Amino acid sequence: MIDQTHDPKRQSWVDSANGHSDFPIQNLPLGVFSVGGEARRIGTAIGDYIVDLKALSGLLPAEVAPALSQPVLNDLFALPVADRRALRQRLSDLLSDARHRAEVEPHLYPAADCRMHLPARIGDYTDFYVGIHHAMAVGKLFRPDNPLLPNYKHVPIGYHGRASSIRESGVPVVRPNGQTKAPDADAPSFGPSQRLDYELELGVFIAGGNALGQPIDIKNAPDHIAGLCLLNDWSARDLQAWEYQPLGPFLAKNFHSTISPWVITAEALAPFRNAQPSRPDGDPEPLPYLNDADDQASGAVTIALEVQILTEAMRAQNLPPQTLSRSSTLAAMYWTIAQLITHHSVGGCNLMAGDLLGTGTLSGPEKAQAGSLLELSDGGKSPVTLANGETRRFLADGDEVILTARAEAEGFVSIGFGQCRAHILPAI
Amino acid sequence: MIDQTHDPKRQSWVDSANGHSDFPIQNLPLGVFSVGGEARRIGTAIGDYIVDLKALSGLLPAEVAPALSQPVLNDLFALPVADRRALRQRLSDLLSDARHRAEVEPHLYPAADCRMHLPARIGDYTDFYVGIHHAMAVGKLFRPDNPLLPNYKHVPIGYHGRASSIRESGVPVVRPNGQTKAPDADAPSFGPSQRLDYELELGVFIAGGNALGQPIDIKNAPDHIAGLCLLNDWSARDLQAWEYQPLGPFLAKNFHSTISPWVITAEALAPFRNAQPSRPDGDPEPLPYLNDADDQASGAVTIALEVQILTEAMRAQNLPPQTLSRSSTLAAMYWTIAQLITHHSVGGCNLMAGDLLGTGTLSGPEKAQAGSLLELSDGGKSPVTLANGETRRFLADGDEVILTARAEAEGFVSIGFGQCRAHILPAI
The missing domain is CATH 2.30.30.230 (Fumarylacetoacetase, N-terminal domain)
Structure with missing residues (x-):
């Protein structure tokens, strides 16, 4: 409205x-x-x-x-x-x-x-995987022949994350220790993650929830969105590769997540809603419980996203942060927020006011739109060169990552999200 | 002590x-x-x-x-x-x-x-997978050639679960709806789960937690155990098979979990602690952060476990609940609770007082010790026949599942856990 x-x-x-x-x-x-x-x-x-x-x-x-x-x-x-x-x-x-x-x-x-x-007491945190270009890029690294799994275009894939370790912008992130195993090693070893990465995401705060056993119909899902923030889902790629089979990411993600502190309300975002991009020819229609004409017509929100880095050397040289990538929700999101909410509750799971959903990494189709270093560096194979000559395959101690976002639409005053930023401290 | x-x-x-x-x-x-x-x-x-x-x-x-x-x-x-x-x-x-x-x-x-x-406000709930016989049995169904993944004997595998849908014993469970896909179908369909199952687990309530970024050393881990309860991690196997790649179980598990309401304190369980069973010859030693002589010597707790079923027909016939299986922690657990706590925090993740850890399904090596119907019925292939002639591959509406547990040791008075029970309501 x-x-x-x-x-x-x-x-x-x-x-x-x-x-x-x-x-x-x-x-x-x-x-x-x-x-x-x-x-x-x-x-x-x-x-x-x-x-x-x-x-x-x-x-x-x-x-x-x-x-x-x-x-x-x-x-x-x-x-x-x-x-x-x-x-x-x-x-x-x-x-x-x-x-x-x-x-x-x-x-x-x-x-x-x-x-x-932190804006809310976050009861439960769920992270989705709606960025189809991210899913494709990561899938290519893990499964070159079969990058996108058969369920992706039917199921809004998500998993439960850790609520206790979510912190507001500005709180430093301690590099995690953990188990990793090199492909040619006989056994795992223990130590600081060598493939620490950021993930550019939006967070969705849940407004009123639903009772256990009472799913949220997709027609009502928009009323359950309180607002959005930026979310950096810090990820230890080497820990993840070794631990994630068969039950999904665990220590690779739960050591820290950072959110921007301002909740941009669903009401403020109303002018920036528009039709969901049509699915590529040949893609399946969503099952009826995820399908709604109103959601198709106004369920997508256009938000421009940006990732910047500020390294220790750049700070010493008085350089400003450097942009690593620019993306947008419109280019990235295969599922709408309403679809995430309805899917989450369709089996009866109860959402609560203040719960947080992550969208998943919002990479666009182009390399310059990648929402993680894993994608920018092709899984660590091609280091990114910064303007001051430094290179990064993954994050170094002292690196600060700054996420920003802005909703823009013709005829309206654009609105910003503030910053989601934090820097990396060495492992203990 | x-x-x-x-x-x-x-x-x-x-x-x-x-x-x-x-x-x-x-x-x-x-x-x-x-x-x-x-x-x-x-x-x-x-x-x-x-x-x-x-x-x-x-x-x-x-x-x-x-x-x-x-x-x-x-x-x-x-x-x-x-x-x-x-x-x-x-x-x-x-x-x-x-x-x-x-x-x-x-x-x-x-x-x-x-x-x-509910005994506590459960901030975060994590479910582990310490039952090696369960992991092996389930692995055989999904990956006959490769039942136990290479990380299992190095990493205490776990994933984040849903805290908001945990309920105390007695609250009925609504059969979840969701997406499933038959192996020979072109596309998924939507409807009530046809492979609804229970999982026999113990829950661990966390006592004092740790600060973000400050892992819990395994020597101190026992002080972070407040006590144990029974946990039924209801699972929709057909939803799980379709959704769980690549990020793990989600709607298959988050519709409801049931715990017994009494917390059997770590202090009460002291007489039932004993040496961790030695690993089979050839199994790797745990990495040093998971290794502790005290934990080896007294980290295992001996608890006898039992699953019973009471169907609608049995209630109508005034029959008592029938035992489906008997298991024990000692036969089932590959990792100790201290190892779970230390592993969970080793990357810096902060545990909080009142958090709940699930052990994972505690099946013993024998069929009669299986902690789920999936195992008892060989993945639904061999129905279980009850004393009154009914058969079950998975749970039917009206079925009530009753978990009980008892800690026993020579020279001590045995102590019970009370009951963890709930019955299945039809899908809405």
């Missing part, structure tokens, strides 16, 4: 929101922040500022006030869509109409003075 | 605890119960009664009192081992010494009048 909150002419009395900011008045993402040693509070980002929504709750719809007093977004996510829309509309009015400036401004904090936290 | 709480001569003034009860004074398991519509409270089982530990907390060590006022065991699990031991010792004294009867008895409830709940 596109309404006046998306009006491209609407501006904020917070000046920094009106240029090319990630957080114009059309965005109004939700997050959890703290100032100094104070308690965590729910806020929204506007330009270079964060608005304290707990302090502001007297001016906000009464239905949302109790949820806004929590230190995580779970209760807010669990509210009916209409309540979350009412919050957005009221915030848009308060931050655009200068008559409200005097009562709102005391509750603004410079974002630079704030610390961001 | 074996102390007076394990003294086989110790008896309780609660008479029903002194016969062949699952819950003699040597057990003292921890759980969460409620009476009528009242709030959930922490309790211990003694014979046919439950003791309200919140109400009793004035008589218990001061360090544990705040944790006992919670509606879940997480805070209690997170306390130092010494505090949990002190609680056990005090409870053992209070329930054995008749001088305390007058002050304790008002806080006893007949177990038959109570409802049991």
Whole structure:
């Protein structure tokens, strides 16, 4: 539903929101922040500022006030869509109409003075595999003759990930130790991963969930999307190759995952929804439970994605981060978010408010759109050369990876996701 | 550490605890119960009664009192081992010494009048695969030439499961719908699973956890075990066969898992620990991080396990449950619980108090020790005939599966786990 909150002419009395900011008045993402040693509070980002929504709750719809007093977004996510829309509309009015400036401004904090936290208590985390070009590229490395398995175009492939080790942007990642086995070795050895990689993904926060045994019909699935964030699903490729048969990735993925702290709401993303790209000729139709005309018509969201790297040497040389790849959801996603939600619940599994789904690595069809070093370096065979002459097959200690995203559509103000960044510490 | 709480001569003034009860004074398991519509409270089982530990907390060590006022065991699990031991010792004294009867008895409830709940808020659930005979039997069905993959004897194989759909014993299981594909079909179809199965497992509740990036040394791993329960990891074999490549089981397992409600504490199980069975000649030594002389000497716990079935027809005929198989941890487990904990954390993954680990299906080497119908029926090829003439390849609607377990050792009073049971409702 596109309404006046998306009006491209609407501006904020917070000046920094009106240029090319990630957080114009059309965005109004939700997050959890703290100032100094104070308690965590729910806020929204506007330009270079964060608005304290707990302090502001007297001016906000009464239905949302109790949820806004929590230190995580779970209760807010669990509210009916209409309540979350009412919050957005009221915030848009308060931050655009200068008559409200005097009562709102005391509750603004410079974002630079704030610390961001995990937006929700993540009960369960599921990682999907919707990037068909990533699945194809990785499949080629493991199974040259049979890169895409027969189930891929029928089943939105996913697996359960580890919720406890998800951290907000900025928390350093310790290189994991683990078992690896060289193809020609008799036995595995133990030590730091030598093939540490990032994965460019989007995260999806679940709004209201479903009861155990009660699947979510695809017609209702969009109401279960609270919003999106960036997700870096750090992966130890050498650990994965040795451990993943027959039950899937485990230690190769569970040592750390990083998300951007702002939840870009489903409401803010409404103008960027468009028709799902039609499947290539000859591809099977989804089974009826995954098929819905509305989802076909507006289930795809167009988001431009970018991966940058900043190495220790680049920092020493005062170089800026260097772009490794640019991709987009439209080029990458074989399944829509609604299809992921419906598939996840179709056997009866209950989703809960605040659960996180990962899309899987969002690589486009071209090499320059690859969402991981595994793909950029052809499985480590062809190192990537950086502008300063350094090369990378996989990540080195001190490397910082920075993911960004931006939703753009003709006739609308584009909105950003902020950053998802973290650097690698040596193994202990 | 074996102390007076394990003294086989110790008896309780609660008479029903002194016969062949699952819950003699040597057990003292921890759980969460409620009476009528009242709030959930922490309790211990003694014979046919439950003791309200919140109400009793004035008589218990001061360090544990705040944790006992919670509606879940997480805070209690997170306390130092010494505090949990002190609680056990005090409870053992209070329930054995008749001088305390007058002050304790008002806080006893007949177990038959109570409802049991999930013992902890389970943050993350991980399922392992330590049953080597199960891995071999299942491997033979999928890969006749190569049943046990090369990593099995080096890596304690595990995968992340779904925490939100774990329920306590007694909650019915709805048969899941999902995609399946017959080997000769061109495309998958959608409908109720036709190969619904149980899996006989033990669950391990984590006590204190570890910080992200800080592995748990195997010498310290036993202190991170709060206790054990029974776990039925319901599995839809036909969904699993179609979906599990390349990322592992997903909808085939996440529709429901059932646990027994009483946590049999690590302290209660101390007398039943013994040397890990030596690996067959030619099997590799575990890598050093998984190797510890103490763990070798006392890391295995001997627990007898049993699976029973009660079908709708048997209920109509007033027949008792029929035993399908009997197994034991000692025959089944290739890895110790300490090895699972250390392996899980070795790359830096943080475990949290209240997390649940599943052992994997605990089948012994003989057919009569198989922990699933998949094994008992040779993958559905040879139906099992029940005493009343019914046959089962997989579970039918109305079937109830009952898991029980008992720890036994010469010179000690054996202790039981209570029941883990649930019946199958038709697909919706």
